[in-house]
Amino acid sequence: MSPLLKTKDLRIEFRNDDGIWAEALCGVDLSLDPGEVLGIVGESGSGKSIAMMALLQLLPRGARVSGSARFKGQELIGMPPARIRQLRGKSIGCVFQDPLSAFNSVLRIGDQIAEAITLHDRSMSKRDALKEAERLFELVAIPQPAKRIRQYPHEFSGGMRQRAMIAMALANRPELLIADEPTTALDVTVQAQILDLLRDLRKDLGIGMVLITHDLGVVAGIADKIAVMYGGRIVERGTTDDVFYHTAHPYSAGLIGAVPSLDGTGKLQQIDGTPPSIFNRPSGCSFHPRCSQVEEICRMQTPELESVGETDCACHLPLVTRDAKVAE
């Protein structure tokens, strides 16, 4: 089976006010099969969102993208705008973090969803598109769809808004759904509902998904595989189970420590320090200033991503010996 999405050595550079270029994404290889769910996990600034936005050429002006990203074999990097527009919203749907700002506040929700349909199907009338929007609302379990499509975004609750956003992303039955922090702006209970919805959709529609989040707990129950990112690189990559139970990278371990355990007894652990700015990356492994296991080599040399135990890991001193402790 050929992969739905495959990136190779994907790099993104930004320029600051002084005209200095810096790499925000330093060569990322990812692959996703049709119907598969990939979770990309990392703190803000790790490059996880921009990597996905780069695929759709949705980065702000002035970003320089290189490398390769193929969607069903078609190269996305450098694709002409007219062709990438045919993919956006049609074959690849997007769900964003804050549905309140992601919707246009002065247009009715129904019109915004109908637009997503008519943009790709010129023959569809506005009326039919609105009917379709109603059906989509039923799909994502929004009650009273006929009434809801005539409302403005501010008249929706946060959870309902995110459902509507998902409905919009699904409007053209895409093969790939990119969800960028879809639950971050929501209350905890609503978060669970949205995740359930995504899980159901995945089961019913068989869509491939990329789920971007800073919260490993979000991807734990839904992703088939996980890529952990730090400082513009993938630091650990593997199946969800392997990343959780055979954690090799100290950073992943830290993130797992940061997951509140469900029985309520586990204390919330934090990784000390903050992620580095892309204009001021530490030498060697960019995680070394925050790493508890740091040694001399970590400051000197950037580790490569290579197979270590059950997962791929970019670390000079992987933690493969810690399995048992975490599994418990």
Place this chain on the structure above:
Amino acid sequence: MADISAPVAAPARRSGGFRRTFRKLPVTAIIGAAILLFWIFTVLTVQFWPMAEPLDMVGRRLQPPSAEHWLGTDALGRDVFSRTMHGAVWSIPIAILVVACAVAIGSLLGAISGFFGGWTDGIIMRLVDVTVAFPPILLAMAVAAMLGPGLTNASIAMVIVWWPIYARLMRAQVLEVKEREHVEAAIAGGASPLRVLRVHVLPLCWTPTLINATMDFGQVVLLAASLSFIGLGAKPPSPEWGSMISEGATRFYDWWIAFGPGMAILTVVLATSFLGDGLRDLFDRRSQ
């Protein structure tokens, strides 16, 4: 979104103080400053320039521009270029004076209003509300006419039109600064209110006022010229830009009479908005 914007918005290195700050001014702002400096230079030196006196009849009447009279001559045979340059001696100092008075009065009242609050605040702010309820030019016309035509009264009228802007600005600033810790500490330490206002509050409040004053300078030149154009400001034969255009308007087939003073006003207004914009962007960015 935070992910995407973070690297781009990464703050530029903040160093180097004054000189470095001003080197970041856009080109347009520097051009604006240069034009304003040119006009100030003109005001100071124009009497020494080797050219005709503005009030002397130096040539035939109503001659179009020529090598001898760069902007032609007016209905009385006076050199329009010389008059335009001398016009700066009227317009620029008056505009400076008007802005200075408006800033002084407005800032003082605004500071009192914001710092003391209560009924003082109420009265001053209602006065502001009523003043800004009038379209500026009509109020200026009414005041200037009632006081009697003339440049002094026109200037008073313009100060009356402009002070409320600075009162509001200063009041807002003072209200914000008043809440800061060092001010509260000073009050708690028993300093007299006036001293707190003068020493601890006001020094932190000037930036928006100065930027606005820069921007308004051109508008004041414009309003002064408008009043003169109407006949409420400078009187002929003084070479004031507005009254020169007014002379040109009665003879508009001889377009060059009005051309020079109009261009002069345009350069001043453009220059101040360039410079004001540049300064505002600069301080906005710095205050972030």
Place this chain on the structure above:
Amino acid sequence: MLAYILRRLISIPFLLLGVASVSFLLSQMTKGDPLAALVPERMMSNPEIVAAVKAEWGLDQPLPIRYVRYLGNLLQGDMGTSFSTRRPVALDIAERLPATLELVIAAMIIGTFMGLALGLLSARFRGTIVDSVARIFALLGSSLPVFWSGLILLYVLSVQLRIVPGTGRLPPRVQPPPDVTGFYTIDALLAGNFPLFLQVLSHLALPAFVLGWAVTGIITRLVRSSLVEGLSLDYARTARAKGAPERIVLIRHALPNAMIPLLTILGFTFAYLITGAVLTEAIFSWPGIGSYAVRAAASLDYPAIGGVTIVGAVAFLLANLVTDIAYAWANPRIKVH
């Protein structure tokens, strides 16, 4: 928001009272003698007229009574008698109001249209030569004195190129349409006189353009910055992610959002328009309130100046109120709060 509008509505009478009080004060200050604000100098020697005016405005009474009398007269629409036309100022103003309104409305339409067009162009092509040209054109509009740009354009377009007719609302010796609304454009259409309508329009075009250009600068600047900001916001990214081309993101998504700040400054531009109208009318011999005010100011016709000032302030207050209401109506988010 409703509460805000209500508050604004309640504040209006107080502001009007303030406006009237300022006008009263000004009339009392005239040349140090309130009588000077009501009786032309050459009639001061006529005891009958002086006595009649003194009685009407209570000039032999103490200040507070004069104030009350002044407000009473104002409420009845009495603003005194113009020195130069010798008719009630209120009547003069009422007659000339439609000409000014027609000019100001036409200018507002032209200014808004040009501002939107230039703003859209410069936002769409930002950083290119199109952007620079659009912004310079807009900036010139707000930097040029209208009494000069009007003069120069009149000279070039009317005298030299003969593209537009000369000054005034109609050519000399052409009868205006029968008076219904006072707007010559509308009245000519109502009368079914299409050639006359075109004539009216050709006379309106240049002054309305000059005046409209003066506010184009503010509008372009605002529209451009709202659009550029809008294009960088999340909703624009969502629209792009749906497959919308940049043109649609701009027009269907960013533009409606830019309309809301635009509404808030329309009231503000109205102040510019009034200022500009006074001077534009003077240049174009436009028989409106502006040229009336200029003539009154030049001839020290105090009652006329006072009347125009009050009417201008009222118009300004109303314009701001309408803006507030329009803003509340246009912004769906505000309705709830």
